[in-house]
Amino acid sequence: AQSVTQLGSHVSVSEGALVLLRCNYSSSVPPYLFWYVQYPNQGLQLLLKYTSAATLVKGINGFEAEFKKSETSFHLTKPSAHMSDAAEYFCAVPYTGGFKTIFGAGTRLFVKA
Amino acid sequence: NAGVTQTPKFRVLKTGQSMTLLCAQDMNHEYMYWYRQDPGMGLRLIHYSVGEGTTAKGEVPDGYNVSRLKKQNFLLGLESAAPSQTSVYFCASSGDRVHEQYFGPGTRLTVT
Numbered sequence: 001a002q003s004v005t006q007l008g009s010h011v012s013v014s015e016g017a018l019v020l021l022r023c024n025y026s027s028s029v030p031p032y033l034f035w036y037v038q039y040p041n042q043g044l045q046l047l048l049k050y051t052s053a054a055t056l057v058k059g060i061n062g063f064e065a066e067f068k069k070s071e072t073s074f075h076l077t078k079p080s081a082h083m084s085d086a087a088e089y090f091c092a093v094p095y096t097g098g099f100k101t102i103f104g105a106g107t108r109l110f111v112k113a
Numbered sequence: 114n115a116g117v118t119q120t121p122k123f124r125v126l127k128t129g130q131s132m133t134l135l136c137a138q139d140m141n142h143e144y145m146y147w148y149r150q151d152p153g154m155g156l157r158l159i160h161y162s163v164g165e166g167t168t169a170k171g172e173v174p175d176g177y178n179v180s181r182l183k184k185q186n187f188l189l190g191l192e193s194a195a196p197s198q199t200s201v202y203f204c205a206s207s208g209d210r211v212h213e214q215y216f217g218p219g220t221r222l223t224v225t
Contacts, residue, residue, distance in 0.1 A: 036216075043117075043203055043216030044203070094211040094212075098210075100171065100210075101207075
């Protein structure tokens with residue numbers, strides 16, 4: 001079955017440190033991949049999306065993600081964490097067999113001062 | 114553009130009461146979705162719609178009904194609320210089944 005796996009339900013980094021949030025997808029190469037961010041008490045918003053035009057995708061707030069077909073991965077990175085990055089992050093892929101999107105379980109990012 | 118709006122933002126119900134959550138979008142999107150989000154459970158799809166007048170079941174449809182009488186609105190109904198339906202409910206819309214979804218701010222529902 002098609003799935004998205006996010007490694008680590010919680011990630012903690014110090015302010016200024018590298019942020020790395022991991023996402024692996026199953027099945028064949030998806031046409032699209034997404035990262036969403038959810039700040040406390042808000043809905044999800046799109047951070048960035050992969051559309052096969054480029055393997056390195058830049059998003060908002062300094063985040064980027066690299067699509068690696070050989071590793072079936074789409075990890076999210078940011079060179080220097082900021083306190084305002086504390087949120088929950090979801091990786092997602094459109095379901096090829098229907099009309100829905102498959103979301104990962106989410107990774108909560110904590111940023112320490 | 115307001116995007117996706119949800120009404121109400123908060124609600125407390127007693128077991129057995131009914132209510133309707135309203136979702137409205139102003140982006141002329143065909144696809145609309147209702148999710149619930151619970152701690153440790155991620156996002157779970159309740160129902161969705163691929164166009165005006167259509168609805169379909171998602172992963173956790175029991176206890177909920179939906180209607181899409183107008184393209185811009187997607188209603189989620191709880192006929193007889195149960196404590197297990199205490200959750201945060203999110204509505205989302207999309208212009209295409211493979212494109213990104215736009216989420217509303219959520220409705221926090223508590224059933225006592």
